[in-house]
Amino acid sequence: MSEAPQTDKATTLTPTRDIANWAATLPDDQIDALSMRWARHCLLDWCAVTIAARDEDLVRILVEEALADGAEGRVPIAGHTYSVTPSWAALVNGAASHALDYDDVNTAMFGHPTVPVMPAVLVAGASAGQSIDQVLRAFAVGYEVCCLVGQMSGPGHYHAGWHATATMGCFGAAAGTARLMGLDAGQTAQALGSAVTMAAGLKSMFGTMCKPLHAGRAAQSGYLAARMASRGWVSRDDALECAQGFWATQGPGAEPFDVARQDNQPLQIQNNLFKYHAACYMTHSTIEACRDIAATHAPAPDQIAKVRVRVPEPALNICNIPDPETGLEVKFSLRHTAAMALSGIDTASIEIYSDATAQNPVLVALRQTVQVEPKQQKTTMDTDAEVIVETRDGTAFTNVFDVGVPAKDADLQEKRLGAKFDALVVPILGAAKAETLKSMILSGESGPLEVLRACQFPTD
Numbered sequence: 001m002s003e004a005p006q007t008d009k010a011t012t013l014t015p016t017r018d019i020a021n022w023a024a025t026l027p028d029d030q031i032d033a034l035s036m037r038w039a040r041h042c043l044l045d046w047c048a049v050t051i052a053a054r055d056e057d058l059v060r061i062l063v064e065e066a067l068a069d070g071a072e073g074r075v076p077i078a079g080h081t082y083s084v085t086p087s088w089a090a091l092v093n094g095a096a097s098h099a100l101d102y103d104d105v106n107t108a109m110f111g112h113p114t115v116p117v118m119p120a121v122l123v124a125g126a127s128a129g130q131s132i133d134q135v136l137r138a139f140a141v142g143y144e145v146c147c148l149v150g151q152m153s154g155p156g157h158y159h160a161g162w163h164a165t166a167t168m169g170c171f172g173a174a175a176g177t178a179r180l181m182g183l184d185a186g187q188t189a190q191a192l193g194s195a196v197t198m199a200a201g202l203k204s205m206f207g208t209m210c211k212p213l214h215a216g217r218a219a220q221s222g223y224l225a226a227r228m229a230s231r232g233w234v235s236r237d238d239a240l241e242c243a244q245g246f247w248a249t250q251g252p253g254a255e256p257f258d259v260a261r262q263d264n265q266p267l268q269i270q271n272n273l274f275k276y277h278a279a280c281y282m283t284h285s286t287i288e289a290c291r292d293i294a295a296t297h298a299p300a301p302d303q304i305a306k307v308r309v310r311v312p313e314p315a316l317n318i319c320n321i322p323d324p325e326t327g328l329e330v331k332f333s334l335r336h337t338a339a340m341a342l343s344g345i346d347t348a349s350i351e352i353y354s355d356a357t358a359q360n361p362v363l364v365a366l367r368q369t370v371q372v373e374p375k376q377q378k379t380t381m382d383t384d385a386e387v388i389v390e391t392r393d394g395t396a397f398t399n400v401f402d403v404g405v406p407a408k409d410a411d412l413q414e415k416r417l418g419a420k421f422d423a424l425v426v427p428i429l430g431a432a433k434a435e436t437l438k439s440m441i442l443s444g445e446s447g448p449l450e451v452l453r454a455c456q457f458p459t460d
Helices: 015-025 033-052 057-068 086-099 114-128 132-153 155-159 164-181 185-198 210-230 246-250 281-297 313-317 334-342 355-359 361-367 410-429 431-443 448-454
Strands: 072-076 304-312 370-375 384-391 396-402
Touching: 015 132, 015 164, 015 185, 033 086, 033 114, 033 132, 033 410, 033 431, 057 086, 057 210, 072 086, 072 114, 072 448, 086 114, 086 210, 114 132, 114 164, 114 210, 114 448, 132 155, 132 164, 132 246, 132 448, 155 164, 155 313, 164 185, 164 210, 185 210, 281 304, 281 334, 281 384, 281 396, 304 313, 304 334, 313 370, 334 355, 334 361, 334 370, 355 361, 370 384, 410 431, 431 448
Parallel strands: 304 370
Antiparallel strands: 304 384, 384 396
16 A cells, blocks of 8 residues: 655655656556556446445435526436536536445555546546547546645645545546546636646535435536636646645645656555445454454354454544444444344445334444554554454454455456446346446446436436
């Protein structure tokens, strides 16, 4: 996993312009075949989690608001019959894709890169009649910008309470859209400047509808920032580093570095981490450790006396709701998700994150035995967890798991993502239409508008 840059790396006094120049001038052939394959995997996963969120209340509210605002247009909303204007489509599709908290992660940006960037470039590509490969190359560039600014910002921004998916995502959406529109380095810098002043989102909103809204607003704001720059909108081309700029106000400890060091390294998209449990990513190592203990040792839930969950300290401020009362809060509860995993409940199922699960007396009793505590960290981006289960007869089982390791086998990853896609999409679109959509994405033979139309329900 990529680490935040150290102080001995080459620094720069012009990071905003440097990033803009990189995003605008990177040759297409430096976005290699493997990076493109990962981009297709990101699109496959994005379509799945967005379609699956079609019935979420927050999606319904946003769709109703778009229609009430007279935003009918030509860009489809995934999982629905409606099409709206590009800006509204970026917002609604972006929020929907984060609604289930089942979308991918990259620790270099301390957040979720695909949900703010993919909706923006899909909308831009659909509006301009671009090919899906052009869209995915722009996506890879926007994804990289999320990670570059995230690495330069360091952990201080996130730990101060900012939701990096919202802030870094806004920069990635702007850069990806600018790339797709063919903006030059100067225009891209202006787009990034506008994105800086629109970037917002607070971690205090985790567990509410506002967390997914962050992703949608980042997609919409980044898209608009690039569109405005194409028309001559003037911002600042030093907005990240200037006095009272992004880092001065929101990035304590930021260390900008020379982006040229990226030229001979794999793109960050190859470090993407896909989610196979429908809960906050910081619960996943705990879930996996508990699943392994349950599968290997099968301790009966009513015979468990104590469970110790040891996780990196930042997790205590992200997903440590001790006594969740709703299905949404369960997604952010280490105690409850540990109890679910130890009980053999399928944590990949989106339906299981319900109010009934939060209030299930068997699970409530088991979560009362779970003690969450911080573990010593090796880096600021640790994602591993140690779980110790003690039974009433004095037996103890220990397991350590780390989900923060990118896949090495792209074929196996595609198989796992295909299974996740089928589980989420087939119940909504039906087997035939789901398979058609999957083939469109993986083959790259259809345009972005056709892909979005295939995400609609019904698609006849």
